[in-house]
Amino acid sequence: MGILSKIATNNGHGEDSAYFDGWKAFDRNPFHPTQNPEGVIQLGLAENQLCFDLIKDWITKNPYASICTAEGVEDFKDIAIFQDYHGLPEFRQAVAKFMGKGRGGRVTFDPDRIVMSGGATGANELIMFCLADPGDGFLVPSPYYAAFDRDLSWRTGVQIVPVHCDISNNFKITREALEAAYERAQEASINIKGLIITNPSNPLGTTLDRDTLKSLVSFINDKNIHLVCDEIYAATVFSSPKFTSVAEVIQEMDCNRDLIHIIYSLSKDMGLPGFRVGIVYSFNDAVVDCGRKMSSFGLVSSQTQYLLASMLSDDEFVDNFLVETSKRLAKRHHNFTKGLEQVGINCLKSNAGLFFWMDLRHLLKEKTLEGEIALWRTIVNDVKLNVSPGSSFLCTEPGWFRVCFANMDDDTLQVALNRIAAFVQQDKESEKPTKKRWQQNLRVSFSSRIYEQGVMSPHMMSPHSPIPQSPLVRART
Numbered sequence: 513m514g515i516l517s518k519i520a521t522n523n524g525h526g527e528d529s530a531y532f533d534g535w536k537a538f539d540r541n542p543f544h545p546t547q548n549p550e551g552v553i554q555l556g557l558a559e560n561q562l563c564f565d566l567i568k569d570w571i572t573k574n575p576y577a578s579i580c581t582a583e584g585v586e587d588f589k590d591i592a593i594f595q596d597y598h599g600l601p602e603f604r605q606a607v608a609k610f611m612g613k614g615r616g617g618r619v620t621f622d623p624d625r626i627v628m629s630g631g632a633t634g635a636n637e638l639i640m641f642c643l644a645d646p647g648d649g650f651l652v653p654s655p656y657y658a659a660f661d662r663d664l665s666w667r668t669g670v671q672i673v674p675v676h677c678d679i680s681n682n683f684k685i686t687r688e689a690l691e692a693a694y695e696r697a698q699e700a701s702i703n704i705k706g707l708i709i710t711n712p713s714n715p716l717g718t719t720l721d722r723d724t725l726k727s728l729v730s731f732i733n734d735k736n737i738h739l740v741c742d743e744i745y746a747a748t749v750f751s752s753p754k755f756t757s758v759a760e761v762i763q764e765m766d767c768n769r770d771l772i773h774i775i776y777s778l779s780k781d782m783g784l785p786g787f788r789v790g791i792v793y794s795f796n797d798a799v800v801d802c803g804r805k806m807s808s809f810g811l812v813s814s815q816t817q818y819l820l821a822s823m824l825s826d827d828e829f830v831d832n833f834l835v836e837t838s839k840r841l842a843k844r845h846h847n848f849t850k851g852l853e854q855v856g857i858n859c860l861k862s863n864a865g866l867f868f869w870m871d872l873r874h875l876l877k878e879k880t881l882e883g884e885i886a887l888w889r890t891i892v893n894d895v896k897l898n899v900s901p902g903s904s905f906l907c908t909e910p911g912w913f914r915v916c917f918a919n920m921d922d923d924t925l926q927v928a929l930n931r932i933a934a935f936v937q938q939d940k941e942s943e944k945p946t947k948k949r950w951q952q953n954l955r956v957s958f959s960s961r962i963y964e965q966g967v968m969s970p971h972m973m974s975p976h977s978p979i980p981q982s983p984l985v986r987a988r989t
């Protein structure tokens with residue numbers, strides 16, 4: 513008998529996996545435009561860093577909202593002692609309003625259904641605790657967010673049952689695939705309690721169309737199981753088709769609303785993952801009630817609630833922020849994917865998220881999982897780009913990679929593009945590229961650009977971790 517618990521000693525957290533080698537490579541050797549121009553560029557982090565100037569500007573203009581300021585200190589005591597797990601009423605109102613605006617104002621949210629949690633990570637686990645018992649199963653369409661194993665299963669004991677989707681129909685979630693997974697689970701005597709989807713999708717960067725959403729609602733309704741929609745990328749949609757929330761769809765159809773739950777967070781839409789603002793929004797009263805009690809384990813700091821209550825109820829700021837963020841994401845996405853296209857690399861057509869799904873099937877030496885991992889190791893170790901292999905999202909077809917595009921500045925992006933171009937060129941020139949030759953190309957192409965630019969200001973630098981830390985903490989976003 514071990515001295516620690518089963519949870520403490522099992523590998524459910526997922527940190528000990530090959531996937532994190534890329535993170536370790538980045539942490540050991542992070543790119544810096546002047547101090548380490550040949551370091552690894554982080555393309556594996558789904559952070560939205562494109563609109564910080566707007567947030568900084570608002571904070572500067574509204575110093576009272578930060579509380580630990582001369583203008584805010586009068587409210588300091590009241591907020592510092594506040595710990596009610598219902599949350600500040602003005603915070604819940606502001607978040608509900610923001611969720612409505614982030615969905616184009618086509619749907620409204622009831623502040624009394626807003627339950628707080630520590631990020632969407634905590635919210636996803638909390639909803640599992642409310643809906644399923646250890647050993648129960650949840651259907652998850654693949655490819656899926658790599659940390660779902662940790663978030664949905666590790667501490668709850670819930671089993672993930674993948675619903676396999678593939679490129680033959682652009683990774684669409686079909687009724688047939690759902691039925692097949694459901695049947696498989698039944699054969700294995702797994703009691704399926706629900707279906708969880710990410711919409712917009714991580715890792716695909718696509719949104720679900722209305723008909724697909726309706727068919728998912730019909731499916732769960734027929735089976736009398738839950739539907740959890742992780743909509744944390746709702747406001748990252750940057751081109752058509754526009755985002756459709758499950759909250760809109762259930763207004764138009766006959767279904768049992770007690771089965772419908774939305775997960776939200778400000779980590780992606782606002783770019784504030786460090787604030788740990790996660791939301792469970794359930795249409796089921798009993799889930800709201802139980803979730804609120806459970807939220808004691810992962811409350812959002814009252815200082816953060818207070819600041820965000822102010823910021824998110826500023827209509828002018830929010831309206832501008834939402835327009836600007838999608839404009840900037842669109843531009844970045846366009847520049848990156850067009851640059852790749854020029855060197856013969858296509859990506860799955862996408863309209864949302866902080867990443868795209870890059871197709872490198874033509875560069876595989878072997879069309880197997882091993883072939884994908886071999887190519888990925890070359891990209892991480894030699895090309896020095898940390899992208900995430902499709903297999904870490906349980907993609908069944910080898911050769912797809914997730915590339916994050918909003919966590920760096922334009923110059924770093926250009927360096928990344930130059931490296932890929934040099935790599936593809938070398939691959940074309942020789943079946944067996946010698947590391948040396950293409951690395952020479954690479955050095956010429958990006959170092960000349962750096963000298964053109966001169967020294968960059970610190971806030972423009974590529975993100976890297978100055979303090980060695982567990983890769984998982986930042987890895988699976």
Ligand SMILES: Cc1ncc(COP(=O)(O)O)c(C=O)c1O
Pocket residue numbers: 558630631632633634657710714742744777778779785789790988989
């Ligand atoms: C689909 C999805 N859900 C949840 C999370 C976790 O988000 P948070 O930082 O709010 O915990 C992420 C982060 O990448 C995600 O992509």
